[in-house]
Amino acid sequence: MNQDVFIESKPLREKIADIIRTDIIKGVYRNGERLVEPKLAKNLGISRTPIREALRQLEGEGFIEIVPRRGAVVKELTIKDIDDLYAIKANLEGLAARQATLNLTGEQIEILIGINKKFRDYAEKNPGIPDEHHKDNIDFHNVFIAASGNEKLVDILDGMSKNFQRLKSMLMSDAGRAANAVKEHKKIIDAFISKDPDLAEKTVREHIISGWEYLKQRINSNA
Amino acid sequence: MNQDVFIESKPLREKIADIIRTDIIKGVYRNGERLVEPKLAKNLGISRTPIREALRQLEGEGFIEIVPRRGAVVKELTIKDIDDLYAIKANLEGLAARQATLNLTGEQIEILIGINKKFRDYAEKNPGIPDEHHKDNIDFHNVFIAASGNEKLVDILDGMSKNFQRLKSMLMSDAGRAANAVKEHKKIIDAFISKDPDLAEKTVREHIISGWEYLKQRINSNA
DNA sequence: ACACAGTATACAGTATACAATAAACCGAAT
DNA sequence: ATTCGGTTTATTGTATACTGTATACTGTGT
Incomplete structure (x- = not known):
């Protein structure tokens, strides 16, 4: 699960966003599946902060939905x-x-x-x-x-x-x-x-x- | 400068984004002006984390530009x-x-x-x-x-x-x-x-x- | 057996502390 | 005087610790 995180010199949050986005595109996460910050952090071997920022970005791009106090879920594409x-x-x-x-x-x-x-x-x-x-x-x-x-x-x-x-x-x-x-x-x-x-x-x-x-x-x- | 931060129950980052966006719209910050995180944090009386997330959001909305390791500047609207x-x-x-x-x-x-x-x-x-x-x-x-x-x-x-x-x-x-x-x-x-x-x-x-x-x-x- | 309340737990929200880096500044050498 | 190089400082990037809240669970009373 621990993919190559340290690829280039662009900010971690970008790389993380890329990884998660790709996983959503590839269908690794199913529609409606929760993206739990500590879990992602552990799997990727980094702290929560860049994860959070990546998730905000993905929300803006329409891949996930962030519900206050509930976290992020993969947005269904009907x-x-x-x-x-x-x-x-x-x-x-x-x-x-x-x-x-x-x-x-x-x-x-x-x-x-x-x-x-x-x-x-x-x-x-x-x-x-x-x-x-x-x-x-x-x-x-x-x-x-x-x-x-x-x-x-x-x-x-x-x-x-x-x-x-x-x-x-x-x-x-x-x-x-x-x-x-x-x-x-x-x-x-x-x-x-x-x-x-x-x-x-x-x-x-x-x-x-x-x-x-x-x-x-x-x-x-x-x- | 210390505006009403505690308005409603939506996440701080949203309120901060609203405040900064409004200030940009009102012209409080000039084009190209740097938005320095610690300064904003101090002025608003909160920590840097919500500020950062608000800035990411505003970047997505096209109000500011974030250069890696350089920070955020107000995007000029030509x-x-x-x-x-x-x-x-x-x-x-x-x-x-x-x-x-x-x-x-x-x-x-x-x-x-x-x-x-x-x-x-x-x-x-x-x-x-x-x-x-x-x-x-x-x-x-x-x-x-x-x-x-x-x-x-x-x-x-x-x-x-x-x-x-x-x-x-x-x-x-x-x-x-x-x-x-x-x-x-x-x-x-x-x-x-x-x-x-x-x-x-x-x-x-x-x-x-x-x-x-x-x-x-x-x-x-x-x- | 069911409903409700109380408690525990997991998680997001926020704060703070530390590391890395780039720009500014200063001094020395030419 | 000017340029190059090193040092300092300001500021972002990242990690960790703490807090508050929503949900799940468990037990007790009906």
Whole structure:
């Protein structure tokens, strides 16, 4: 249980937050499970203080809930929650695309095209192994999110992405979805090329919603 | 300096966070000013631990910046920052309006109409005193934000509103703007009545952007 | 057998003490 | 006079100790 706590030089509380967050994402702790400070402190071999600060941070990120005098519990992530989060994500990434449209250089658009090509090739050859195109997908989105020039937006979306990682176990996007994603990415690129902010926003928004609809359908059929 | 610390039964750290946040909003601390833990602890008559936790929370809310081994400083809020924040706010409230459109009951729409009427009457009579219509304005927005049914969205917008309070000193919206706001609110209500999500989103978004444009112009002309 | 009260215990909330580090200051050497 | 290096000091990071409260448990009375 005693994981490598002393990794780098960033504050202990950050490392602890990372460890606990990862454990929540990996499902080490179940929904509603109590995170008891002395217990965590003992397991990680440190004192309670950094634990407490890490827990506050995780509360802010929405992973746990802290009840006064009762302590921290892992927050459940319901389908409704994810629905709500995806609606926000779709809108905000749409905004990012809108703001990025006028900023994107030809070079950056070339990068987008390149990523999407790689994405397509990989998905065709390795339909079963999603990890690699998953990363490409994230890269693709990050390009125009960064190009929006809106730092607050980048921060918010970055924070949200941690939450979506909690779904990663279910996120086994198969080739069918990947093929769609490639098509939708192409539409997005076209919107960027034609410098049409409205269209860029619309296509990105629809792309994200469509990804979630697909995923939700799979979750429901598995349940 | 020693304000009323012992107000209610919520954890000290919350009360401390409230106090410091209010002070930042009120401008007691200047941009870039260091918030030294022992000093705060002494002034508030408590130990450092709750102070530290309050500071972490305020960092998450974007009011301060904590540099490792250097401590906390009040984060500057530049025009660019506010620009970015307003773009996000406009987008998210637009989303709220969209989602609210199908949920809003006739009764709730009546409430919106009522608030806007009160807003109009008050603005006509008391053009100089903005506090009251400011509150009405917030109420108006909160109605459809809550009606969106998207709790995460409510949380995010609530958190952002604290940041916008930092602008409140400049937010002396005069009658000219209030008259415009009334008109725009009416458009929003009409969109709700006609159950048109796209239009609701669009009108709300434009309403917020327009408010910010007006405010920004005033800030620039004052500077 | 059940309900209630009293007690014990486990835990979060808070305070304080100690260690580590970075910035400021001072002095010496060039 | 200026720069480099060492020393001091201010301040954060971490650990531990103490306090108050909520919950669980146990026993007693009905």
